[in-house]
Amino acid sequence: MPGFSVKLKGEGTDPKYCCSSCGLLLNEPRQTSCGHRYCKSCLEELKRAIGGQFQTCMVPSCGKQIKAEDVFPDKAIEREINNIPVVCNNDDDGCKWEGPLKQLKFHRDECEYEKIGCIHSECKEKIPRRALSTHLAENCAFRSEICRWCKEPHPFKDIAKHQESCPMAPARCKWCGKKGLTRSQLQDHQHPQSGDCPNMKQPCHFEPVGCQEKLERKQHGHGEQQTITAHLNMVRDILRQLLGTNVVGLRDQDVEALENMRAVIPEIYKSIKELENEIHGATTSGRGVSKELENRVEQIRAKIEDVIKKLAASEPRVETIERVVAVLNREIEKCSSQMEAYERQRRQDREIIETLERKVRSLERIIALKDVALAEQDLRIQTLELTSYDGVLTWKIADFTRKRHDGITGKTASFYSTCFFTSGTGYKMCARIYLNGDGMGKGTHVSLFFVVMRGHYDGLLRWPFRQKVTFMLLDQNDREHVIDAFRPDPTSSSFQRPTSDMNIASGCPLFVPLSQLDSSSHAYVRDDTMYLRVIVDTSDLD
Template sequence: MKVRCSYCDIELLRDELSRHTAVEGGDCPKKRQMCAFHTIGCNTMVEIGQETENNVSESQHHTDLLLRKVTELGNMMISTQERNVQIRQLHTAVEGGTTDIQAIQTRLHKVEAEVRACIDAGERSRADDNTDVGKAERLSNEIDQINHKLVVIDRKVCTSQGIVAMLNESVENNSMNTNNVQQNGKQLKEKMQSLEAKCKAQDRIIALKDVAMAEHDLRIRSLEMTSYDGILLWKISDFARKRRDAISGRTPSIYSPYFFTSHHGYKLCARVYLNGDGMGKGNHVSLFFVVMKGEYDAILKWPFRQKVTLMWLDQSNREHVIDAFRPDPSSTSFKRPSGDMNVASGCPLFMPLNTLDMPERQYVKDDVAFVKVIVDTIDI
């Protein structure tokens, strides 16, 4: 009869299933084995080759199991120490009983000596026979009582010795268990330290991957926003905060995303001072055009000569603010860039600051403004 493998989902004979999924020698591509932490209670079955991923994903669970095991071992050690104290107390009691027995035996030997002396004296003197016999009887009764006490004490001592022997054996076992507990505790501590080190290493790897992902996302967003037709449409969001930063001097200017005149053309961007620059500082918005260093500068014509149109869009589509200029071929702003970008060139008096707040215009709407730059791409 055929059955389906729960790991790889193939069908095979029931008798072949155990061999197929065997950890050693099995041919199942998704066969599993017990987690490396099964000795402390983890029952997860881990796919071969996925041990590291499992250790990372189950790190908190493994740490909880290790903590529980260490706590159990600690309780066992405390219990063992308490039993050792009880055994030492019992040893002391048995030693005291042995001392008492020795004292009774000493007294018994003295009584027996007195009895023998009395018997010898009775044989020498018949006149005092009655007195000696009475004394001998008293001594004989006392000896019988002492012997009876000795029998009882002997029984107690035998019982105590048996208990002590059992306790000694228990102490030896407990000592072995304690050593095992200490060894296990050391191993568990080493495992926990190893697991923590692995978790920290994985955290570092994840952090690096997060940074790399953020850089990729930023690059992708930049590419999505990049145009290759010589036209930049720049959305300036969070406008009020950026304007406050410009007024306070914290961030006097901001750069736009870069754009190109073609896929192999000039690399360009815009730069705006929301509280003005130079002659326009504190009274105008200053808007500039920047030629940047590109990958294809070696095959382009220099200096840059294309007409540039700068626009601040009225979002009610009634009256845009527009200025245009043709580059000065003698200006370093339009020569081939030697650094990342040339000195910005444009309009320091592009738009009066009070124009931004005109109620009949919507140069800023919902805390967003739009700037447009158009580069003439004819004859490039």
Template structure:
């Protein structure tokens, strides 16, 4: 099976030492560059990071430019056709000291040899087939049998197979899990036996008695019968009368229907109920005899108690009815308030939508205005005679940003060899690039894709002259070169611009800072660029 492409850079621990140049870090994943490419704005990325960033978009703004506050609508748009391999950085990285970061591996060498070593390293971690974690090969078996959260084990209560990470959820519903009865406190009752315990065994569960008695705890039910034998006897007699009446009514129904089988079944059922009631009466009489209570309670006393209970019941029913009406009025008022609140919320939501729509409209107008201002500024600075005068303000700030690798290069305004001629610009590295890094200021010439390229002569072959102007008019710094016709930098552009070419050692930084020369005056620098294109 083909291996998937690795997205992102290398671990920063690969490089030995902590003071390596931050230009080796990807501006997207912040890891060591893997297959480094440089964008039009000068920032470096892993090729895979760049492909993942703009895979689903035609163009994306460079986040590093946005964070640095150097966003430029023309130069800070990331496009794959404007990326070019940064071979200079690749060579510098290849010569740096590196080490293997696999646990227990002692290999050390240079970064160029790192990939070959990793492919054969015997300490390279392999993924667990169950959870996907990276584990050393010698510890993989122990991990899969003792540590992996995806391995299966047998539940010690019900013996079913459970994944370790789901064990807690399984225990919460395992039918054989021993649990405690919240009512009586008895422990180690299997979960599937708890309902039977509550229905038949739990001493604190309530069991029903007469309507006046309510529900009584199971462990106090016999004691309750002993305390009120007369009332319970009376209730049993009433139940017997009810059964007798029910028997007579059913008997009549059975006779009318002339169904002998159904008649016999009704008789058998009623006999069983009568026997049960007789047994209960005998039990109550035995309790009365044991407690010295006469079997025949005073009917007048019982009647008086029944009337008193009926009076209390009527009073409570009146109170409950009044409370019920009050609750209904409260519910109606709450519903009215809620309807009003919903209406107000709808109004607020509509206003918020209108505000968001207005904000979007204002933002679009601001963007359009900024684009027009940039276009006007560009048109003001554009020349059509092959000569560029470039004024660079706030030089100290731009020099500092380049030294800290925040913004390593600057692009000049666009200029043309003629109205229908070549489209060109310059690219300046305040702290140097390539061979001139940290020692010289570097300047390069860039051929850009123009509207009239099909009518022009290719490759570009005209002499290019750079001039750093001494503002005291004493000693201008001048350098020039004639393009190499075999270089891709001077062929007809197929992207927005070709790879820059020029003078990496244009002027030493020490000379640039010489106070006797006025290359920088009042924090401003002037550069002149002349292209020797014949005037038609």
């Protein structure tokens, strides 16, 4: 990510703390050979933008070539930046926090004025952390609201719409006026077949021929007697449509219409029978029906019989079509069976593949654990090969230039030697070196320290540690070794019996000047390698 966008306490920041690319406070600062500084991400973005190679410094007055091997982390500047005093980014909203930059992130994770997202993923609002509870309780459109009728939770924004159709909402029958029903009970109450509403309106018996009238149950007989003429006219219109159809010339797509006509004819017969009964009933009750009406019924019956004859003539063609359809249905069923078999096989194959994948992952984990165990064994063997048991440590420091550069930049200020012992059951010790110095020797001397470590046989040894310790920097020309020695202070915690893995290091912060390492008259560093020797006096040990 680019530099820090923060609000500083007091005056503006020193330009040396700003990125030469984005202009913000440096984030993971990197220094180039020309002395300018960039954020780590800005430098990587610059590298990507120009095809994977650095070009020139972006500072207009510089223009020097940047090389990847000359770019290194600037830990000193990073520590200074982390201690720059800043105020909270939410100070305009009322936050009074102020402190070093390194604590800003932790503060913002709990700042009451920081704007955060609602816990409901559908809600896109950003609200201050302090107002989140109020937002969730009163303002969020997606907060949960309980329906007062069905007692089920729904999003607040949908509750009104839900209540318009809630099956448990109270309802009243508009036909009979019955109260105390829910919406779902009202549907059962008004069901056309199973409902118990006495005033329920049901379709007319002549609905199949086009009558849209709906009557109450008790009105069905009386109402249909009053509309006999209208019902006969509807029957007449249907028959005209039927007689106008070229039944003999039916095509494949007319088979469905033919089946519909077959279904309509019994309904028409039923309607005619009901009409005849109503006509006789009306005559008996004193309502005269004209002779012309009876003649029309006879004409309708004759026309229906004519339609039936035409349908009978088209039956062979319909049967042929039905046989073809049956063959096609069998083929479709056969294809469906094959597809189901293929699908079952595919699922089985998929399960086998997944099982094998799980086995491979398991074997990979086992191999990884074995690799770790082998690496630990190799490290243990190497340590044993380098371990001495006579109180003398000869320490080879290879790759000296890189390690010294790491010490200068702060990447690795110090490192430890392998452990060594005064005897097989004696004191366990190691050395610690700062190639760029530590404390009063930082930047001017190599600092070398002696460390007492916790061993397996500490309970058998004499404490505090009292043995004389001698440090030697070996001249590889075998002329003039650098030698320093000291006797432990019995009162120092560094030489008491260890209670942790190792005690605090103690030794020589001014062991050898850095300038002396580069002396042409000595070979303290040759082939990028330095040799040190630590000698512990064991003469008074049993």
